[in-house]
Amino acid sequence: MHQPRIMQLYKTLESHFGFLDWWPGDSKAEIVVGAILTQSASWKNVEKAIANLKSKDMIDPKRIANADIKRLEQLVRPSGFYRQKARRLRGFMSYVVKRHGSLESMFSNDASPLRAELLSINGIGNETADSIALYAAEKPIFVIDAYTRRILGRVYGTKRYEKSECYDILQKEIEASIRKDVVLYKDFHAQFVELGKNCCRAKPLCGSCPLKRQCKYFKDLQQ
Ligand code: SF4
Structure with missing residues:
Protein backbone atom coordinates (compact mmCIF):
# COMPACT_ATOMS: atom_id res chain seq x y z
CA MET A 1 0.00 0.00 0.00
CA ASP A 21 -16.36 16.16 11.07
CA TRP A 22 -17.14 12.70 12.50
CA TRP A 23 -17.67 11.45 15.35
CA PRO A 24 -20.73 13.29 16.69
CA GLY A 25 -20.81 13.82 20.44
CA ASP A 26 -20.84 16.69 22.93
CA SER A 27 -18.29 15.05 25.24
CA LYS A 28 -15.72 12.25 25.50
CA ALA A 29 -18.24 10.26 27.54
CA GLU A 30 -20.84 10.55 24.78
CA ILE A 31 -18.34 9.34 22.16
CA VAL A 32 -17.42 6.35 24.34
CA VAL A 33 -21.11 5.52 24.90
CA GLY A 34 -21.73 5.75 21.14
CA ALA A 35 -18.71 3.54 20.34
CA ILE A 36 -20.00 0.81 22.68
CA LEU A 37 -23.66 1.05 21.63
CA THR A 38 -22.91 1.03 17.89
CA GLN A 39 -21.63 -2.57 18.02
CA SER A 40 -23.96 -4.46 15.62
CA ALA A 41 -26.36 -1.49 15.45
CA SER A 42 -27.25 1.26 13.00
CA TRP A 43 -26.25 4.76 14.05
CA LYS A 44 -29.89 5.88 13.82
CA ASN A 45 -30.81 3.47 16.63
CA VAL A 46 -27.73 4.41 18.65
CA GLU A 47 -28.86 8.05 18.47
CA LYS A 48 -32.20 7.09 20.02
CA ALA A 49 -30.44 5.32 22.91
CA ILE A 50 -28.11 8.30 23.40
CA ALA A 51 -31.12 10.65 23.41
CA ASN A 52 -32.72 8.46 26.13
CA LEU A 53 -29.54 8.61 28.23
CA LYS A 54 -29.26 12.38 27.71
CA SER A 55 -32.88 12.94 28.73
CA LYS A 56 -32.03 11.37 32.12
CA ASP A 57 -28.68 13.18 32.37
CA MET A 58 -26.92 9.80 32.22
CA ILE A 59 -24.04 10.55 29.81
CA ASP A 60 -21.62 10.50 32.70
CA PRO A 61 -19.13 7.77 33.70
CA LYS A 62 -20.02 7.85 37.42
CA ARG A 63 -23.78 7.84 36.80
CA ILE A 64 -23.50 4.95 34.35
CA ALA A 65 -21.17 3.06 36.70
CA ASN A 66 -23.72 3.40 39.52
CA ALA A 67 -26.84 2.87 37.41
CA ASP A 68 -29.49 0.30 38.16
CA ILE A 69 -28.99 -2.29 35.42
CA LYS A 70 -32.69 -2.64 34.58
CA ARG A 71 -33.04 1.11 34.18
CA LEU A 72 -29.91 1.25 32.00
CA GLU A 73 -31.23 -1.61 29.87
CA GLN A 74 -34.42 0.33 29.14
CA LEU A 75 -32.50 3.48 28.22
CA VAL A 76 -30.17 1.73 25.75
CA ARG A 77 -32.88 -0.60 24.41
CA PRO A 78 -33.20 1.08 20.94
CA SER A 79 -29.59 0.15 20.13
CA GLY A 80 -30.36 -3.61 20.24
CA PHE A 81 -28.72 -6.35 22.35
CA TYR A 82 -29.70 -4.03 25.18
CA ARG A 83 -29.05 -6.42 28.08
CA GLN A 84 -25.53 -7.13 26.91
CA LYS A 85 -24.85 -3.49 26.00
CA ALA A 86 -26.13 -2.15 29.33
CA ARG A 87 -23.73 -4.50 31.15
CA ARG A 88 -20.88 -3.64 28.80
CA LEU A 89 -21.45 0.07 29.25
CA ARG A 90 -21.73 -0.13 33.02
CA GLY A 91 -18.74 -2.47 33.21
CA PHE A 92 -16.62 -0.11 31.10
CA MET A 93 -17.52 2.99 33.11
CA SER A 94 -17.07 1.15 36.43
CA TYR A 95 -13.58 0.16 35.33
CA VAL A 96 -12.75 3.75 34.34
CA VAL A 97 -14.08 5.25 37.57
CA LYS A 98 -12.36 2.69 39.83
CA ARG A 99 -9.04 2.57 37.98
CA HIS A 100 -8.62 6.15 36.74
CA GLY A 101 -11.32 8.33 38.30
CA SER A 102 -12.20 9.87 34.92
CA LEU A 103 -11.98 9.32 31.19
CA GLU A 104 -9.60 12.28 30.88
CA SER A 105 -7.17 10.61 33.28
CA MET A 106 -7.39 7.29 31.42
CA PHE A 107 -6.87 9.04 28.08
CA SER A 108 -3.71 10.81 29.30
CA ASN A 109 -1.88 7.53 28.66
CA ASP A 110 0.10 7.05 25.42
CA ALA A 111 -1.62 5.53 22.39
CA SER A 112 -0.18 2.04 22.52
CA PRO A 113 -0.70 1.26 26.25
CA LEU A 114 -4.13 2.92 26.11
CA ARG A 115 -5.14 0.65 23.21
CA ALA A 116 -3.89 -2.41 25.11
CA GLU A 117 -5.83 -1.34 28.20
CA LEU A 118 -9.05 -0.73 26.25
CA LEU A 119 -8.74 -4.18 24.68
CA SER A 120 -8.37 -5.75 28.11
CA ILE A 121 -11.83 -4.50 29.17
CA ASN A 122 -14.68 -7.00 28.82
CA GLY A 123 -16.63 -6.60 25.56
CA ILE A 124 -14.22 -4.15 23.93
CA GLY A 125 -12.86 -5.45 20.63
CA ASN A 126 -10.47 -3.91 18.12
CA GLU A 127 -12.90 -1.61 16.36
CA THR A 128 -14.51 -0.29 19.55
CA ALA A 129 -11.13 0.19 21.26
CA ASP A 130 -9.76 2.06 18.27
CA SER A 131 -12.88 4.20 17.86
CA ILE A 132 -12.57 5.24 21.50
CA ALA A 133 -8.81 5.80 21.18
CA LEU A 134 -9.12 7.93 18.03
CA TYR A 135 -12.34 9.87 18.54
CA ALA A 136 -12.58 10.21 22.32
CA ALA A 137 -8.90 10.07 23.36
CA GLU A 138 -7.60 11.73 20.15
CA LYS A 139 -4.76 9.25 19.61
CA PRO A 140 -3.44 8.60 16.09
CA ILE A 141 -4.82 5.07 15.74
CA PHE A 142 -6.57 4.16 12.49
S1 SF4 B 1 -18.53 1.11 -5.14
FE1 SF4 B 1 -16.83 -0.08 -4.25
S2 SF4 B 1 -16.38 -1.59 -5.83
FE2 SF4 B 1 -17.55 0.01 -6.83
S3 SF4 B 1 -16.07 1.46 -7.67
FE3 SF4 B 1 -16.60 2.16 -5.60
S4 SF4 B 1 -15.05 1.28 -4.27
FE4 SF4 B 1 -15.00 0.14 -6.18
Whole structure:
Protein backbone atom coordinates (compact mmCIF):
# COMPACT_ATOMS: atom_id res chain seq x y z
CA MET A 1 0.00 0.00 0.00
CA HIS A 2 1.81 3.10 -1.22
CA GLN A 3 1.42 6.50 0.34
CA PRO A 4 0.39 8.37 -2.86
CA ARG A 5 -2.22 5.77 -3.67
CA ILE A 6 -3.97 5.60 -0.30
CA MET A 7 -3.73 9.38 0.12
CA GLN A 8 -5.12 9.73 -3.37
CA LEU A 9 -8.15 7.70 -2.26
CA TYR A 10 -8.62 10.05 0.69
CA LYS A 11 -8.30 13.16 -1.50
CA THR A 12 -10.84 11.82 -3.98
CA LEU A 13 -13.28 10.97 -1.18
CA GLU A 14 -12.79 14.24 0.68
CA SER A 15 -13.34 16.30 -2.46
CA HIS A 16 -16.53 14.30 -3.15
CA PHE A 17 -18.11 14.15 0.34
CA GLY A 18 -16.36 17.18 1.90
CA PHE A 19 -14.81 17.19 5.39
CA LEU A 20 -17.19 15.08 7.51
CA ASP A 21 -16.36 16.16 11.07
CA TRP A 22 -17.14 12.70 12.50
CA TRP A 23 -17.67 11.45 15.35
CA PRO A 24 -20.73 13.29 16.69
CA GLY A 25 -20.81 13.82 20.44
CA ASP A 26 -20.84 16.69 22.93
CA SER A 27 -18.29 15.05 25.24
CA LYS A 28 -15.72 12.25 25.50
CA ALA A 29 -18.24 10.26 27.54
CA GLU A 30 -20.84 10.55 24.78
CA ILE A 31 -18.34 9.34 22.16
CA VAL A 32 -17.42 6.35 24.34
CA VAL A 33 -21.11 5.52 24.90
CA GLY A 34 -21.73 5.75 21.14
CA ALA A 35 -18.71 3.54 20.34
CA ILE A 36 -20.00 0.81 22.68
CA LEU A 37 -23.66 1.05 21.63
CA THR A 38 -22.91 1.03 17.89
CA GLN A 39 -21.63 -2.57 18.02
CA SER A 40 -23.96 -4.46 15.62
CA ALA A 41 -26.36 -1.49 15.45
CA SER A 42 -27.25 1.26 13.00
CA TRP A 43 -26.25 4.76 14.05
CA LYS A 44 -29.89 5.88 13.82
CA ASN A 45 -30.81 3.47 16.63
CA VAL A 46 -27.73 4.41 18.65
CA GLU A 47 -28.86 8.05 18.47
CA LYS A 48 -32.20 7.09 20.02
CA ALA A 49 -30.44 5.32 22.91
CA ILE A 50 -28.11 8.30 23.40
CA ALA A 51 -31.12 10.65 23.41
CA ASN A 52 -32.72 8.46 26.13
CA LEU A 53 -29.54 8.61 28.23
CA LYS A 54 -29.26 12.38 27.71
CA SER A 55 -32.88 12.94 28.73
CA LYS A 56 -32.03 11.37 32.12
CA ASP A 57 -28.68 13.18 32.37
CA MET A 58 -26.92 9.80 32.22
CA ILE A 59 -24.04 10.55 29.81
CA ASP A 60 -21.62 10.50 32.70
CA PRO A 61 -19.13 7.77 33.70
CA LYS A 62 -20.02 7.85 37.42
CA ARG A 63 -23.78 7.84 36.80
CA ILE A 64 -23.50 4.95 34.35
CA ALA A 65 -21.17 3.06 36.70
CA ASN A 66 -23.72 3.40 39.52
CA ALA A 67 -26.84 2.87 37.41
CA ASP A 68 -29.49 0.30 38.16
CA ILE A 69 -28.99 -2.29 35.42
CA LYS A 70 -32.69 -2.64 34.58
CA ARG A 71 -33.04 1.11 34.18
CA LEU A 72 -29.91 1.25 32.00
CA GLU A 73 -31.23 -1.61 29.87
CA GLN A 74 -34.42 0.33 29.14
CA LEU A 75 -32.50 3.48 28.22
CA VAL A 76 -30.17 1.73 25.75
CA ARG A 77 -32.88 -0.60 24.41
CA PRO A 78 -33.20 1.08 20.94
CA SER A 79 -29.59 0.15 20.13
CA GLY A 80 -30.36 -3.61 20.24
CA PHE A 81 -28.72 -6.35 22.35
CA TYR A 82 -29.70 -4.03 25.18
CA ARG A 83 -29.05 -6.42 28.08
CA GLN A 84 -25.53 -7.13 26.91
CA LYS A 85 -24.85 -3.49 26.00
CA ALA A 86 -26.13 -2.15 29.33
CA ARG A 87 -23.73 -4.50 31.15
CA ARG A 88 -20.88 -3.64 28.80
CA LEU A 89 -21.45 0.07 29.25
CA ARG A 90 -21.73 -0.13 33.02
CA GLY A 91 -18.74 -2.47 33.21
CA PHE A 92 -16.62 -0.11 31.10
CA MET A 93 -17.52 2.99 33.11
CA SER A 94 -17.07 1.15 36.43
CA TYR A 95 -13.58 0.16 35.33
CA VAL A 96 -12.75 3.75 34.34
CA VAL A 97 -14.08 5.25 37.57
CA LYS A 98 -12.36 2.69 39.83
CA ARG A 99 -9.04 2.57 37.98
CA HIS A 100 -8.62 6.15 36.74
CA GLY A 101 -11.32 8.33 38.30
CA SER A 102 -12.20 9.87 34.92
CA LEU A 103 -11.98 9.32 31.19
CA GLU A 104 -9.60 12.28 30.88
CA SER A 105 -7.17 10.61 33.28
CA MET A 106 -7.39 7.29 31.42
CA PHE A 107 -6.87 9.04 28.08
CA SER A 108 -3.71 10.81 29.30
CA ASN A 109 -1.88 7.53 28.66
CA ASP A 110 0.10 7.05 25.42
CA ALA A 111 -1.62 5.53 22.39
CA SER A 112 -0.18 2.04 22.52
CA PRO A 113 -0.70 1.26 26.25
CA LEU A 114 -4.13 2.92 26.11
CA ARG A 115 -5.14 0.65 23.21
CA ALA A 116 -3.89 -2.41 25.11
CA GLU A 117 -5.83 -1.34 28.20
CA LEU A 118 -9.05 -0.73 26.25
CA LEU A 119 -8.74 -4.18 24.68
CA SER A 120 -8.37 -5.75 28.11
CA ILE A 121 -11.83 -4.50 29.17
CA ASN A 122 -14.68 -7.00 28.82
CA GLY A 123 -16.63 -6.60 25.56
CA ILE A 124 -14.22 -4.15 23.93
CA GLY A 125 -12.86 -5.45 20.63
CA ASN A 126 -10.47 -3.91 18.12
CA GLU A 127 -12.90 -1.61 16.36
CA THR A 128 -14.51 -0.29 19.55
CA ALA A 129 -11.13 0.19 21.26
CA ASP A 130 -9.76 2.06 18.27
CA SER A 131 -12.88 4.20 17.86
CA ILE A 132 -12.57 5.24 21.50
CA ALA A 133 -8.81 5.80 21.18
CA LEU A 134 -9.12 7.93 18.03
CA TYR A 135 -12.34 9.87 18.54
CA ALA A 136 -12.58 10.21 22.32
CA ALA A 137 -8.90 10.07 23.36
CA GLU A 138 -7.60 11.73 20.15
CA LYS A 139 -4.76 9.25 19.61
CA PRO A 140 -3.44 8.60 16.09
CA ILE A 141 -4.82 5.07 15.74
CA PHE A 142 -6.57 4.16 12.49
CA VAL A 143 -10.00 2.53 12.87
CA ILE A 144 -10.70 -0.46 10.66
CA ASP A 145 -14.30 -1.51 10.16
CA ALA A 146 -16.22 -3.72 7.74
CA TYR A 147 -16.56 -0.83 5.26
CA THR A 148 -12.80 -0.17 5.28
CA ARG A 149 -12.06 -3.84 4.62
CA ARG A 150 -14.61 -4.15 1.88
CA ILE A 151 -13.62 -0.92 0.09
CA LEU A 152 -9.86 -1.52 0.19
CA GLY A 153 -10.33 -5.18 -0.75
CA ARG A 154 -12.25 -4.12 -3.85
CA VAL A 155 -10.05 -1.13 -4.74
CA TYR A 156 -6.83 -3.14 -4.47
CA GLY A 157 -8.34 -6.37 -5.77
CA THR A 158 -7.56 -8.56 -2.77
CA LYS A 159 -9.77 -10.67 -0.55
CA ARG A 160 -7.31 -10.83 2.34
CA TYR A 161 -8.47 -7.49 3.85
CA GLU A 162 -11.98 -8.87 4.23
CA LYS A 163 -10.87 -11.40 6.82
CA SER A 164 -11.44 -10.07 10.32
CA GLU A 165 -8.17 -11.63 11.54
CA CYS A 166 -6.34 -9.22 9.19
CA TYR A 167 -7.37 -6.24 11.35
CA ASP A 168 -3.89 -5.57 12.74
CA ILE A 169 -2.15 -6.14 9.41
CA LEU A 170 -4.40 -3.74 7.53
CA GLN A 171 -4.18 -1.17 10.31
CA LYS A 172 -0.37 -1.28 10.29
CA GLU A 173 -0.25 -1.01 6.49
CA ILE A 174 -2.48 2.08 6.47
CA GLU A 175 -0.69 3.72 9.40
CA ALA A 176 2.67 3.13 7.66
CA SER A 177 1.35 4.69 4.44
CA ILE A 178 -0.12 7.98 5.63
CA ARG A 179 1.06 10.74 7.94
CA LYS A 180 0.27 10.31 11.65
CA ASP A 181 -2.45 12.88 12.07
CA VAL A 182 -5.53 12.57 14.29
CA VAL A 183 -7.67 14.90 12.14
CA LEU A 184 -6.75 12.94 8.98
CA TYR A 185 -7.39 9.57 10.64
CA LYS A 186 -10.78 10.72 11.93
CA ASP A 187 -11.92 12.06 8.60
CA PHE A 188 -10.48 9.18 6.55
CA HIS A 189 -12.46 6.63 8.56
CA ALA A 190 -15.58 8.79 8.21
CA GLN A 191 -15.07 8.93 4.42
CA PHE A 192 -14.90 5.13 4.24
CA VAL A 193 -18.12 4.86 6.27
CA GLU A 194 -19.83 7.37 3.97
CA LEU A 195 -18.68 5.53 0.85
CA GLY A 196 -19.69 2.18 2.33
CA LYS A 197 -23.18 3.44 3.13
CA ASN A 198 -23.74 5.24 -0.16
CA CYS A 199 -21.84 3.29 -2.83
CA CYS A 200 -19.66 0.38 -1.75
CA ARG A 201 -22.50 -1.68 -0.30
CA ALA A 202 -22.64 -5.48 -0.31
CA LYS A 203 -24.06 -5.00 -3.81
CA PRO A 204 -21.90 -2.06 -4.95
CA LEU A 205 -23.30 0.98 -6.76
CA CYS A 206 -20.13 1.62 -8.75
CA GLY A 207 -21.74 3.99 -11.26
CA SER A 208 -22.07 6.73 -8.63
CA CYS A 209 -18.81 5.96 -6.81
CA PRO A 210 -16.10 8.64 -6.68
CA LEU A 211 -13.40 5.93 -6.48
CA LYS A 212 -14.39 4.04 -9.60
CA ARG A 213 -11.39 5.24 -11.65
CA GLN A 214 -9.03 3.99 -8.92
CA CYS A 215 -10.85 0.73 -8.23
CA LYS A 216 -9.73 -2.66 -9.52
CA TYR A 217 -13.16 -4.21 -8.92
CA PHE A 218 -14.76 -1.58 -11.17
CA LYS A 219 -12.04 -1.85 -13.83
CA ASP A 220 -12.49 -5.63 -13.93
CA LEU A 221 -16.24 -5.12 -14.48
CA GLN A 222 -15.49 -3.06 -17.59
CA GLN A 223 -13.44 -5.81 -19.29
S1 SF4 B 1 -16.07 1.46 -7.67
FE1 SF4 B 1 -17.55 0.01 -6.83
S2 SF4 B 1 -16.38 -1.59 -5.83
FE2 SF4 B 1 -15.00 0.14 -6.18
S3 SF4 B 1 -15.05 1.28 -4.27
FE3 SF4 B 1 -16.60 2.16 -5.60
S4 SF4 B 1 -18.53 1.11 -5.14
FE4 SF4 B 1 -16.83 -0.08 -4.25
